[in-house]
Amino acid sequence: MTRRAFIAGNWKMNLDRRASLRLAAALAEGLAAEERCEIAVCPPFVYIDEVARALAGSKIRVGGQNLCDEPEGAFTGEISARMLRDVGAELVIVGHSERRHLYGESDELVSSKLRSALDEGLDAILCVGETLDERTAEQTESVIARQLTHGLAGVSDSELPRVTIAYEPVWAIGTGHNATPAQASEAHAYLRGVLSGLYDDSRAERVRIQYGGSVKPSNAAELLTAREVDGALVGGASLEPDSFLQIVRSR
Ligand code: PEP
Numbered sequence: 001m002t003r004r005a006f007i008a009g010n011w012k013m014n015l016d017r018r019a020s021l022r023l024a025a026a027l028a029e030g031l032a033a034e035e036r037c038e039i040a041v042c043p044p045f046v047y048i049d050e051v052a053r054a055l056a057g058s059k060i061r062v063g064g065q066n067l068c069d070e071p072e073g074a075f076t077g078e079i080s081a082r083m084l085r086d087v088g089a090e091l092v093i094v095g096h097s098e099r100r101h102l103y104g105e106s107d108e109l110v111s112s113k114l115r116s117a118l119d120e121g122l123d124a125i126l127c128v129g130e131t132l133d134e135r136t137a138e139q140t141e142s143v144i145a146r147q148l149t150h151g152l153a154g155v156s157d158s159e160l161p162r163v164t165i166a167y168e169p170v171w172a173i174g175t176g177h178n179a180t181p182a183q184a185s186e187a188h189a190y191l192r193g194v195l196s197g198l199y200d201d202s203r204a205e206r207v208r209i210q211y212g213g214s215v216k217p218s219n220a221a222e223l224l225t226a227r228e229v230d231g232a233l234v235g236g237a238s239l240e241p242d243s244f245l246q247i248v249r250s251r
Contacts, residue, residue: 172213
């Protein structure tokens with residue numbers, strides 16, 4: 001089956017208010033005629049509200065980069081799924097490797113965050129990926145299967161279409177060293193097999209699996225047309241309108 005490609009920009013902790021709005025305006029204009037791909041941007045929390053307003057009526061969806069797994073209460077510094085919805089976010093990234101590795105997020109916490117997002121009506125991008133040491137030790141499959149299985153624990157058949165998986169090898173994120181199309185295809189096919197086991201073949205077939213890790217205009221065409229690659233989660237190259245637009249157009 002053909003899955004509609006989904007390309008999302010993760011702005012991480014970059015840009016200021018003015019630059020966020022300038023980027024949003026340039027993308028809205030540049031992608032006004034885009035039909036083939038679904039597009040989203042994930043600004044820092046504090047700019048979501050204004051970016052979502054700036055993109056209202058465009059084809060670009062807005063998401064958060066993280067969320068708290070609790071709905072409300074004494075969780076200083078945290079942002080809930082409901083708050084994200086309240087300021088215009090429609091989706092959220094969970095389990096990004098920077099959250100897992102810099103902030104010690106466990107598979108259980110990632111699963112709990114995904115639960116909160118879905119309960120509150122947000123779609124989600126669930127990130128999985130192995131470190132270089134894990135790949136060298138031939139643990140790629142066991143690591144990404146574990147992250148996927150734990151992450152999706154409790155996600156029902158009817159909720160699954162609201163989840164996109166992002167395969168993001170940690171060694172490729174922000175390093176300039178992307179996975180080869182063959183490496184990405186192999187990991188994606190493996191993840192789809194795990195999804196088939198968790199759900200069934202036809203439900204697994206419909207799940208989009210993005211590749212993330214140093215996607216840029218020069219490698220986007222080969223990565224985005226690789227077998228089993230249904231789009232991309234883009235970090236650094238999503239911060240400039242021209243590079244993000246070139247990536248979208250190379251699909
Ligand atoms: C990311 O932030 O998820 C990412 C893949 O970053 P980059 O494209 O910069 O490697």
